[in-house]
Amino acid sequence: MSEIFVLKDARACFRGDKFVVLAGSKASLTWATTNSTTDRSNSINIRNVMIRNGDLELSQSEACYVFSKDYEFNKPTPAADVVNGHPTSGTQAWKVCGSTKTLRTWLDEQLGDVK
Secondary structure, three states, X not given: OOOOEEEOOEEEEEXXXXXXXXXXXXXXXXXXXXXXXXXXXXXXXXHHHHHHHOOEEEOXXXXXXXXXXXXXXXXXXXHHHHHHOOOOOHHHHOEEOOXXXXXXXXXXXXXXXXX
């Protein structure tokens, strides 16, 4: 399995070119509006479709949604948006499990290994 990344109570990894949030991960119950000028309508739409399709289910014991299955995102930022319930820089928010290293730093290191 590839490197595991964490954001709050969510875990994710890369599978091929997809960023996959793992089943059992938790996501914010609400979507917070912010003063951000960044358009996140795509992330909101993804989240709403996930709820409608049962990919995000209401937790029976906590005030949050839970990923009912592994869910593939095209990029880390929409995954972070869905988990946090507001616009988020995915490459800065996701951290390597057990460290403070950001996904951005990890990706830069991986690219360095290729050079």
